[in-house]
Amino acid sequence: MVAFSLNGREVELEVDPETPLLWVLRDHLQLTGTRFGCGMGLCGACTVHLDGAAIRSCSTPLSMVAGRRVTTIEGLGGSHPLQHAWVEHNVPQCGYCQSGQIMSAAALLATNPQPDEESIRQAMSGNLCRCGTYHKVQQAILSAAAVAHWQPAAEDAS
Ligand code: FES
Ligand code: FES
Numbered sequence: 435m436v437a438f439s440l441n442g443r444e445v446e447l448e449v450d451p452e453t454p455l456l457w458v459l460r461d462h463l464q465l466t467g468t469r470f471g472c473g474m475g476l477c478g479a480c481t482v483h484l485d486g487a488a489i490r491s492c493s494t495p496l497s498m499v500a501g502r503r504v505t506t507i508e509g510l511g512g513s514h515p516l517q518h519a520w521v522e523h524n525v526p527q528c529g530y531c532q533s534g535q536i537m538s539a540a541a542l543l544a545t546n547p548q549p550d551e552e553s554i555r556q557a558m559s560g561n562l563c564r565c566g567t568y569h570k571v572q573q574a575i576l577s578a579a580a581v582a583h584w585q586p587a588a589e590d591a592s
Pocket of ligand 1: 469470471472473474475476477478479480481490491492493
């Protein structure tokens with residue numbers, strides 16, 4: 435039995451503790467907003483938060499999240515300043531990488547609410563986009579950072 439907090443709810447699962455968190459989220463909990471890209475920790479499509487930090491769920495065994503806080507794109511609730519900025523800047527193309535992009539950006543703003551362009555480039559360098567949305571991603575992060583009353587995701591702040 436592995437127990438952890440997921441988007442503010444306590445969950446307990448009878449799943450092999452070596453199962454990658456990504457498959458637990460998608461197959462056991464039906465949270466399909468987190469995407470499978472490479473499965474090797476190389477593309478960032480599967481990014482979620484563990485205790486507020488961005489991690490790659492494809493290469494994180496379930497055992498590692500026991501007793502800790504996991505936040506997925508569903509946990510942002512749709513009203514996070516980054517999600518508004520994503521719409522404002524019309525960021526997605528095919529959309530496949532975008533939940534991972536937003537989760538990496540949310541972890542960045544939680545620790546650095548006013549990042550400069552270089553900080554954004556570094557923080558987002560592990561999130562690949564085959565559609566080349568990098569410039570729009572950067573502009574959306576700068577817009578979200580400019581929101582005066584920006585707060586971390588509710589689930590990450592708890
Ligand atoms: S699917 Fe996890 S980093 Fe690519
Ligand atoms: S929007 Fe298509 S892969 Fe990023």
